[in-house]
Amino acid sequence: MNHGQQASESAADTSAERAALATEQARVDVMYRRLDELRANTEGRLSDAHAQERSGYAALEERETRAFEHARRRGQLGSVEEGLCFGRIDLAHPGEDDPEARYIGRIGLRDAEHETILVDWRAPAARPFYAATPFDTQGVTRRRSLRVRRRRVVGLDDDVLDAERLSDSERSGLVGEAALLDSLQRGRTGRMGDIVATIQAEQDRVIRAPLSGIMVVQGGPGTGKTVAALHRAAYLLYTHRRVLERRGVLVVGPNPAFLRYIGDVLPALGESEAVMRTLGELVPGVHATAHDDHEHARVKGSARMADLVRAAVEDRQRGPRQAFDTEDLHVVTDSGTVTVPGQVCAQVLETARGLGLAHNVARKYVVTTLLREIARAESHLLERPVDEEDLPFLAERLWFEDPVHAALEALWPYLGPQQLLEELYGDPEALERVGESAGLDSGERALLAREAGAPWTVEDVPLLDEAAELLGEDNSAEQAAERRRRAEQEDEVRYAQGALEITGMHEDNRIEVADFASFHHDGGPERTTADRAAADREWAYGHVVVDEAQELSAMGWRAIVRRVPTRSLTVVGDLAQTGGAGGAGSWTEALEHHAPGKVHVEHLRVNYRTPAPIMAVAADVLAVAEPGQEPPESVRTEGDPPRAVAVDGPWEEGLPGLVEEERGAIGEGRVALVTADRLVEEVAAAVPGAARPAPGRDALSQEVVVLTATEAKGLEFDSVVVVAPEAVLEQPRGANDLYVAVTRATRRLTVAHSGDLPPVLARLRETAGV
Numbered sequence: 057m058n059h060g061q062q063a064s065e066s067a068a069d070t071s072a073e074r075a076a077l078a079t080e081q082a083r084v085d086v087m088y089r090r091l092d093e094l095r096a097n098t099e100g101r102l103s104d105a106h107a108q109e110r111s112g113y114a115a116l117e118e119r120e121t122r123a124f125e126h127a128r129r130r131g132q133l134g135s136v137e138e139g140l141c142f143g144r145i146d147l148a149h150p151g152e153d154d155p156e157a158r159y160i161g162r163i164g165l166r167d168a169e170h171e172t173i174l175v176d177w178r179a180p181a182a183r184p185f186y187a188a189t190p191f192d193t194q195g196v197t198r199r200r201s202l203r204v205r206r207r208r209v210v211g212l213d214d215d216v217l218d219a220e221r222l223s224d225s226e227r228s229g230l231v232g233e234a235a236l237l238d239s240l241q242r243g244r245t246g247r248m249g250d251i252v253a254t255i256q257a258e259q260d261r262v263i264r265a266p267l268s269g270i271m272v273v274q275g276g277p278g279t280g281k282t283v284a285a286l287h288r289a290a291y292l293l294y295t296h297r298r299v300l301e302r303r304g305v306l307v308v309g310p311n312p313a314f315l316r317y318i319g320d321v322l323p324a325l326g327e328s329e330a331v332m333r334t335l336g337e338l339v340p341g342v343h344a345t346a347h348d349d350h351e352h353a354r355v356k357g358s359a360r361m362a363d364l365v366r367a368a369v370e371d372r373q374r375g376p377r378q379a380f381d382t383e384d385l386h387v388v389t390d391s392g393t394v395t396v397p398g399q400v401c402a403q404v405l406e407t408a409r410g411l412g413l414a415h416n417v418a419r420k421y422v423v424t425t426l427l428r429e430i431a432r433a434e435s436h437l438l439e440r441p442v443d444e445e446d447l448p449f450l451a452e453r454l455w456f457e458d459p460v461h462a463a464l465e466a467l468w469p470y471l472g473p474q475q476l477l478e479e480l481y482g483d484p485e486a487l488e489r490v491g492e493s494a495g496l497d498s499g500e501r502a503l504l505a506r507e508a509g510a511p512w513t514v515e516d517v518p519l520l521d522e523a524a525e526l527l528g529e530d531n532s533a534e535q536a537a538e539r540r541r542r543a544e545q546e547d548e549v550r551y552a553q554g555a556l557e558i559t560g561m562h563e564d565n566r567i568e569v570a571d572f573a574s575f576h577h578d579g580g581p582e583r584t585t586a587d588r589a590a591a592d593r594e595w596a597y598g599h600v601v602v603d604e605a606q607e608l609s610a611m612g613w614r615a616i617v618r619r620v621p622t623r624s625l626t627v628v629g630d631l632a633q634t635g636g637a638g639g640a641g642s643w644t645e646a647l648e649h650h651a652p653g654k655v656h657v658e659h660l661r662v663n664y665r666t667p668a669p670i671m672a673v674a675a676d677v678l679a680v681a682e683p684g685q686e687p688p689e690s691v692r693t694e695g696d697p698p699r700a701v702a703v704d705g706p707w708e709e710g711l712p713g714l715v716e717e718e719r720g721a722i723g724e725g726r727v728a729l730v731t732a733d734r735l736v737e738e739v740a741a742a743v744p745g746a747a748r749p750a751p752g753r754d755a756l757s758q759e760v761v762v763l764t765a766t767e768a769k770g771l772e773f774d775s776v777v778v779v780a781p782e783a784v785l786e787q788p789r790g791a792n793d794l795y796v797a798v799t800r801a802t803r804r805l806t807v808a809h810s811g812d813l814p815p816v817l818a819r820l821r822e823t824a825g826v
């Protein structure tokens with residue numbers, strides 16, 4: 057499709073091409089010189105900020121903030137070295153003879169005279185680079201993609217935006233096709249890369265959509281949902297820096313391996329401040345990785361679980377009759393047994409329930425009020441007049457008497473979320489009582505029973521979060537401790553200043569006040585927004601990106617939406633790839649009630665990952681998994697034919713040879729074997745050197761990895777071997793799982809089956825290998 061000139065290192069043989077390369081090299085040299093200058097300046101400012109002497113806590117804080125800013129800028133300037141500039145557009149302006157040449161890159165640069173020499177890809181001025189088409193040129197006469205390696209311009213591809221001379225691919229709307237295909241053909245590394253140089257027009261619309269509301273990006277496999285969502289996060293951080301830097305951005309992905317896979321994209325775009333979490337990690341202190349089976353997951357994901365958790369909390373807020381088998385509250389104190397009348401207790405408990413506060417916060421009211429009532433009752437018992445002024449002191453003393461403490465604990469205990477659920481799951485009677493009031497049938501109630509101490513599953517985490525929300529924390533003690541900590545820090549700084557002045561070290565500038573003061577406190581360095589957000593369950597994020605969102609249950613959505621009071625979310629997924637029991641059937645059904653009228657669905661329809669011959673196989677599977685749904689259209693129309701191979705006999709005899717063949721065929725790149733949950737360990741054991749994902753192990757960077765369909769979701773590999781498709785199909789949402797499995801390949805697909813090839817893969821019978 058490249059009209060006009062096309063040049064590359066090997067083909068730069070005409071003088072016009074050589075001249076174009078030389079012109080671009082000269083411009084790129086200017087940009088790198090400027091980048092070097094800026095780096096040196098930032099380095100200088102950073103050391104100045106560190107050396108700057110300040111006294112007083114506020115001034116020190118300001119210094120820290122400045123130093124942090126410079127360090128961030130240094131990081132940003134460091135991350136743009138490779139591919140600093142990747143494009144140019146020539147724009148015709150009315151009344152001007154020569155078009156304006158505008159260069160697009162990873163960051164914006166101005167020269168010493170403040171003239172723009174490079175436009176940040178996220179700035180409005182860069183938009184025509186991605187959005188101009190021959191039908192809507194936006195003033196662009198030519199779009200040029202630059203290939204720059206190690207500061208050398210090694211190739212150029214031009215699109216002349218002339219509607220008269222359209223090729224087929226231009227009609228289908230591809231932008232910068234040569235550069236796009238070049239990047240799609242590269243071998244996979246086990247890490248997703250950025251696509252700033254080749255963002256397509258439909259993706260650009262998603263990336264630059266406004267911040268507010270819930271934007272759902274629905275698209276088939278390989279349509280760039282993940283990569284577009286990450287570029288959108290970088291775009292939003294750039295465009296709304298003030299808001300988002302303070303509140304932070306959360307990216308939620310399906311599992312730790314996936315988060316590692318996408319973990320380089322934002323830093324490569326100069327943004328390293330997003331918090332990346334799986335659903336199983338949303339509650340600080342819990343790291344759930346295992347999933348429940350289909351039936352358990354279905355029950356735990358149901359919205360009725362919110363009623364269950366609420367009922368479980370209320371069940372622990374007892375009246376005296378439930379706690380002590382009597383209407384009145386009898387408490388043994390050091391002075392004898394005192395009685396608080398049932399009516400008084402009932403009033404206190406009813407008021408507490410009506411306060412609209414979280415359980416542990418309302419507890420403060422219950423405890424202080426009842427302690428005073430007990431103190432009053434004790435005075436009656438001792439026939440002492442009740443002195444209202446003394447009551448707080450008497451109450452405080454009673455709090456330290458064990459039986460009093462125990463009596464109040466039985467009425468309204470302090471509860472943590474893990475304790476609440478642990479005790480509910482472990483107590484059949486409580487489950488019966490609470491489950492019934494939440495509308496669960498006996499089968500569902502029985503499913504929730506769990507052995508004490510069993511590890512939490514990912515599906516438990518939204519329930520724990522719900523519990524934490526209803527229980528709340530009485531953090532008045534923490535707040536007081538924080539005030540004390542700040543006051544102590546001020547004292548330390550004052551002391552350090554005095555000490556340094558006395559010793560004369562201050563004048564010599566040999567040691568800084570802050571460093572000296574920090575010898576005395578162990579608070580550590582100031583934490584970033586991301587650090588603070590990650591540690592705080594109640595943190596309100598400025599924006600949340602949810603990937604593989606089709607898997608989230610109603611309870612999962614509650615846990616996520618709770619973290620963005622502004623309901624500013626980017627939600628990406630594919631309903632046809634839903635495998636989980638609690639997963640979504642419709643985006644509006646899942647989200648509309650969280651933000652009525654603010655849910656907007658965008659569609660991506662072009663597949664950048666999987667060549668057409670493999671997508672034809674996937675389309676057959678999709679027709680069974682989700683009849684009536686259209687598969688996305690592949691950018692790459694040609695590729696190696698997919699094949700089926702019958703493996704008779706044990707896996708360890710058939711698979712290793714097959715894997716070796718694939719490794720030979722792809723050269724540098726990655727092979728994945730994707731199989732049924734029940735076979736995954738067996739298959740991994742059959743292939744020497746094959747890796748399985750595990751906590752702390754980066755299995756995806758290994759050359760051969762073995763995964764279940766669930767684990768493979770969102771990932772891609774040069775070659776995919778689907779092992780035992782018949783067993784994958786037997787799983788609860790087997791056809792959807794098989795669809796996920798066959799759409800992971802960027803170049804080659806092999807199906808290794810034992811027994812008959814499943815009818816849904818019949819197309820492969822016609823291909824070689826059987």
Ligand SMILES: Nc1ncnc2c1ncn2[C@@H]1O[C@H](COP(=O)(O)OP(=O)(O)OP(=O)(O)O)[C@@H](O)[C@H]1O
Binds near residue numbers: 248665770
């Ligand atoms: N504009 C583009 N330029 C270059 N590569 C692209 C572009 N868009 C997508 N890709 C590549 O296509 C592949 C698929 O993208 P991505 O994983 O984001 O798709 P997805 O829609 O999230 O897929 P899935 O539903 O299977 O998770 C990635 O390698 C990505 O880098």
